[in-house]
């Protein structure tokens with residue numbers, strides 16, 4: 001099995017639907033890689049899922065670089081995508097380039113940025129510098145303060161048109177794939193049909209070329225998950241039971 005890269009992911013459009021997920025450390029990245037997950041996103045969702053924040057906004061470059069390096073050490077075949085945290089590419093294009101390079105040097109095979117038309121020139125500069133970019137349009141969690149909460153986007157014709165324009169701008173700028181987050185399934189299907197590059201949906205219906213799930217949702221590590229999620233395991237319950245059996249057995253002198 002060969003390692004996945006931006007060209008093979010791009011070439012999978014129309015041939016194979018890819019089930020992709022996040023991971024934030026070497027242990028879970030290795031398990032996902034061994035199970036055949038083709039693309040692992042070191043998402044800034046580590047903010048909510050690992051670091052205990054309410055949003056992704058506090059995640060910084062140090063958090064991302066160290067998680068990307070850990071995930072890259074854990075995988076053999078999966079492509080590793082490093083998410084650019086809030087503030088790492090809104091602070092001028094030269095600084096954004098330097099931050100993308102840091103993620104690549106830490107082991108990312110590509111970077112992901114949120115936004116459409118307004119960041120298209122930056123995406124072009126990155127792809128021309130040899131840094132593969134995975135776009136992210138629709139509901140972009142780093143804009144939570146602009147939305148006033150995590151709300152589905154693209155529900156009006158005007159907003160749907162704007163998201164279509166964003167996706168086309170990022171494709172034209174050279175992105176090899178585009179995340180569609182929390183948009184109506186019909187809009188995701190229209191965008192998927194309009195683009196030559198694959199769409200990777202999350203809460204965007206079944207017609208996308210590929211899907212993301214946040215690892216903590218997929219494995220049932222969080223107590224609750226968004227309604228579009230399918231929990232493929234309940235590892236949170238299993239971990240709680242194991243911790244409590246351990247505490248009990250030590251107290252009772254059963255272990256060691």
Ligand code: KIV
Nearest residue numbers: 022043044045202212
């Ligand atoms: O950070 C993340 O996990 C993401 C996915 C929701 C695509 O951006």
